[in-house]
Amino acid sequence: RHKFWSTQPVSQELMVGTKGDEPEGERKPGQPLRHQTVESTRKEPYPLPAGFEWAVLDVTDEAQLDEIYTLLNRHYVEDDDNMFRFDYSRPFLRWAVCPPGYDPGLHLGVKASKSGKLMGVITAIPQGMVVEGTPSSMVEINFLCVHKKLRSKRLAPVLIKEITRRVNLTGVFSAVYTAGVLLPGAVGVARYYHRTINLKKLVDVGFTRVPRGKTMARQQKLYRVPSEPITKGFRAMREEDVEGAWKLVMNYLKDCVQHPTHSHIYAAYSYYNVATTVPLRQLMKDCLGEAKKDGQDVFNALNVMENDEFLTDLNFGMGDGNLNYYLFNWQTEGRMKASEIGLVLL
Ligand code: NHW
Ligand code: EN5
Structure with a gap:
């Protein structure tokens, strides 16, 4: 049912209203589901469909901040009836993705190679978490967005895999995020x-x-x-x-x-x-x-x-x-x- 999420290290059995098909195994709470290292992390970026390329976005640059603002202003989260859409301001966005210790390499975009137009974005910022009493260094993922013209083409899984890879290369292997939609991994x-x-x-x-x-x-x-x-x-x-x-x-x-x-x-x-x-x-x-x-x-x-x-x-x-x-x-x-x-x- 979830072509992408069924391949990811998220607790599949926690889905509300569905029976997980994962064997319980000897998974212990309070640790990663998959044990990884920087060394075991893939070194090459994931390939994008022809005509698109990865771009690291510099939000301290007004022009690049403006590109992110414009993409989100037109294509980010809407309510169930598509009556309202978030309109986070430029200074708010910059503040949100630049907390102390942030890594500018984790403000990731996808651009159309020919026009240079920003078509997708995803961001990660560091966050110290305590889950059920266990502290762990994680990242918060936010502002995942794909241009409406490119929806349902499986671009989101590529953005998620690529930000995962880039985060893993910094020695962080777990993440926290929120979404209106219900997907595997909800806690x-x-x-x-x-x-x-x-x-x-x-x-x-x-x-x-x-x-x-x-x-x-x-x-x-x-x-x-x-x-x-x-x-x-x-x-x-x-x-x-x-x-x-x-x-x-x-x-x-x-x-x-x-x-x-x-x-x-x-x-x-x-x-x-x-x-x-x-x-x-x-x-x-x-x-x-x-x-x-x-x-x-x-x-x-x-x-x-x-x-x-x-x-x-x-x-x-x-x-x-x-x-x-x-x-x-x-x-x-x-x-x-x-x-x-x-x-x-x-
Ligand atoms: S939640 C806000 C997300 N953004 C929006 O809703 C904006 C409007 N929508 C869009 O831009 C806050 C698109 O619809 C998006 C999906 C881009 C959402 N989270 O490309 P395809 C966040 O930013 C799965 C996770 O064809 P699309 C948190 C979907 O279930 N997955 O779809 C973000 C399906 O997989 P499945 C989501 O509509 C957290 C696949 O994407 C999702 O063109 C990200 C379909 O892809 C969502 N909100 O683009 C995860 N929406 O398995 C971070 C859909 O079901 C994980 N999908 O077939 C951690 C990574 C870092 C780890 C580090 C150690
Ligand atoms: C995380 N970083 O659905 C962000 N908003 O209730 C990403 N409804 O504004 C995830 N449909 O109930 C975001 N008015 C997920 C949320 C997506 C946006 C969203 C909802 C949250 C919302 C409003 C408008 C509904 C319009 C029709 C709503 C009723 C308010 C009323 C006030 C008086 C007492 C009864 C309720």
Whole structure:
């Protein structure tokens, strides 16, 4: 059924609703499914169909960043009804693929040889992961995209194999990624929640509707947010806060992972939320106020970590999209609940 994914080191038996045909074997959790080395890694790039070539993209160069932006703006992820498509800005894209320690060689593109036009992209960035208590250096894969004219021609598997090869050559053999679609290798699933800020606009564009029996005015009242912060000292993060914020998040994620078993709409996305001196709900309410001030129409969040604590009370509603979490080349004990996931991709 999966001509490509059935050949890859992802836990086939974790597919929801299907019986894995893989023998259990003596696979031990907490280690790669396939043991590899840099030496055993293929040295030549995978061949592309005639007329296409590999290109390493330099996102510090405005012109090349612009090529990636344009490809994604026209061809990246859409919702189930193809009404909306992500429009990540140029500075956001550069920030997302250039974290400390990033390898510029892992911003990979496919270009049409004749025109030089960018037709496909895939990126990898380093990420230290802790899976079921075991730390491991992995990469995060993101921004996989193939031009609409080249869809269903099996170009995506070539991009995935080539980025795998390039990552393997750096001595990393496992990866984490998320996708709306359900494929082999899923280890967890989260739901998108949306908090209306600009009701009128969201109704106008068909992102949401006023429920039957409710009025626009009444719903607008429901979605009011504080115009001034409730929390004393609430303000945007500054450079000098980075160390403190990093410590706070790392300390929070440490607890998270130690109890794995029980333990143009402007959209603001919830990233990592840690509240130690005020209730999480209050902090998030202030974030809604800030998002409104910033001109955002909707505030999106996943039900990962402890986000359930504020989603209902703050009038978030469940979206129609899922986000599946995947591990490549990593054997897990089993699946994780959304609340046990402590990772947010961009
Ligand atoms: S998820 C967003 C992915 N991008 C989009 O949805 C953009 C719009 N769509 C497209 O551009 C975030 C195309 O439809 C794409 C597929 C390029 C998605 N992940 O070329 P073919 C990420 O970026 C499989 C993985 O004919 P296409 C995460 C599909 O099941 N696989 O299709 C990315 C089939 O295989 P099968 C996906 O429509 C993680 C094969 O591709 C997939 O022209 C990547 C068909 O290929 C997806 N989202 O192009 C994995 N969508 O076995 C990284 C489809 O079923 C793994 N497929 O026959 C780790 C690598 C690094 C390891 C390092 C140690
Ligand atoms: C990972 N790096 O489906 C990114 N979005 O719910 C790649 N729905 O916006 C993976 N269909 O529910 C991305 N409005 C996977 C997600 C792909 C994009 C996607 C969904 C997530 C979404 C909106 C619009 C639906 C339009 C019709 C949605 C309803 C909101 C409403 C608010 C008020 C209370 C009820 C719900």
